[in-house]
Amino acid sequence: MGTDTGKRTSKxxxxxxxxxxxxxxxxxxxxxxxxxxxSGHxxxxxxxxIAMCTPVGLLLAIAGAVAQGRRQ
Incomplete structure (x- = not known):
């Protein structure tokens, strides 16, 4: 039960x-x-x-991928 919840969370x-x-x-x-x-505006x-979401999203994706990899 605990690992299934962790998989869904990391995904x-x-x-x-x-x-x-x-x-x-x-x-x-x-x-x-x-x-x-x-014309130059x-x-x-x-x-x-919104452009500041790029590094935040990268860090979250890396954290999710690492957590997902550890669960397997």
Whole structure:
């Protein structure tokens, strides 16, 4: 019972981390595209804040993968 709950939790952490990482990568891409499309204007502050999800998502994905690997 305990190991099944741990597997689900580590899978959820891994999936959430990958999602955050991809969201952050999209925001980083937007940081480069916005000035090119909007004639030199900078991206909104929210895009900069979302871009900070990239390292957080990477760390969560690594932690989930390590936890999942230890359970097997």
């Amino acid at each position: 959820a952490v891994f999936g959430f981390g990958v999602g955050l990482f991809l969201l952050g990568l999209l925001a980083v891409g937007a940081l480069y595209l916005v000035p090119a499309v909007w 900078t991206a909104p502050t929210s895009v900069y804040l």
